Amino acid sequence: MPPSSLIAPSPAGPPPSDPPPSDPALPALFVPPGPLLVAGRPLALLPGLTLRAGEVLHLHGPNGAGKTTLLRALAGEQAGVEGARIAGDVPGSRTARAATAWVSTDAPLPDDLNAGEFLHFTAALWSRPAGPLLALAGTLGLDRWLDAWPQDLSRGTRQKVALSAALGLGLPLTLLDEPFGTLDTAARAALLRAIQARAQAGGALIVTTHGDELAPLRPRTLTLDVA
Numbered sequence: 001m002p003p004s005s006l007i008a009p010s011p012a013g014p015p016p017s018d019p020p021p022s023d024p025a026l027p028a029l030f031v032p033p034g035p036l037l038v039a040g041r042p043l044a045l046l047p048g049l050t051l052r053a054g055e056v057l058h059l060h061g062p063n064g065a066g067k068t069t070l071l072r073a074l075a076g077e078q079a080g081v082e083g084a085r086i087a088g089d090v091p092g093s094r095t096a097r098a099a100t101a102w103v104s105t106d107a108p109l110p111d112d113l114n115a116g117e118f119l120h121f122t123a124a125l126w127s128r129p130a131g132p133l134l135a136l137a138g139t140l141g142l143d144r145w146l147d148a149w150p151q152d153l154s155r156g157t158r159q160k161v162a163l164s165a166a167l168g169l170g171l172p173l174t175l176l177d178e179p180f181g182t183l184d185t186a187a188r189a190a191l192l193r194a195i196q197a198r199a200q201a202g203g204a205l206i207v208t209t210h211g212d213e214l215a216p217l218r219p220r221t222l223t224l225d226v227a
């Protein structure tokens with residue numbers, strides 16, 4: 001199984017190689033107004049949110065506001081949002097997991113696959129061509145690292161592998177938690193282009209960042225603050 005922090009399936013979930021078809025008329029994401037719960041307690045108040053194909057949402061707010069918590073909940077890794085729907089189904093469901101790619105701030109990679117094998121494995125698991133994942137890896141400067149093992153890669157390089165896999169899959173919803181933080185200057189520009197391309201191809205994305213890297217894309221914004 002791929003690491004749960006890269007691809008939304010829960011660790012015990014089945015590989016979504018044959019996902020049920022989702023209705024393209026449904027929004028990629030719907031969240032009703034309500035509290036964001038942490039350990040059963042309200043942390044922040046979420047406004048109603050509908051994210052459709054092609055939209056980029058910049059999620060920001062102070063440390064501890066709940067940005068990572070919200071993304072983890074949408075990825076199905078923990079409870080936290082009541083009534084949310086991804087591709088029409090609840091976060092963590094097979095349909096939602098099949099529609100969602102998720103990259104945490106320190107995405108783990110399996111230690112028994114080199115970077116290139118991981119990209120091929122991820123594409124195969126999702127019944128997708130590996131070409132887009134490898135092409136993205138190239139634009140992020142990964143070509144010379146494809147034969148390297150995760151334990152021999154820097155933190156930023158590992159993050160590039162995870163981002164190449166997630167964005168290259170071309171899933172309806174992509175969740176990226178502070179994806180620019182560990183990247184070099186060239187890779188940050190390449191990542192911005194990749195996010196733009198994913199949106200132009202019909203993907204919806206939520207990206208957390210404390211900076212203004214997304215400004216050229218004129219994204220929607222959502223500010224979380226502790227209630």
Ligand SMILES: Nc1ncnc2c1ncn2[C@@H]1O[C@H](COP(=O)(O)OP(=O)(O)OP(=O)(O)O)[C@@H](O)[C@H]1O
Pocket residue numbers: 038039043061062063064065066067068069070
């Ligand atoms: N499982 C948990 N149990 C209790 N509290 C938690 C749990 N997970 C997170 N928290 C708390 O919930 C709050 C939100 O954390 P979260 O990591 O979502 O914030 P964030 O907005 O992503 O912050 P940052 O900008 O620092 O990354 C923090 O106060 C954190 O300590």
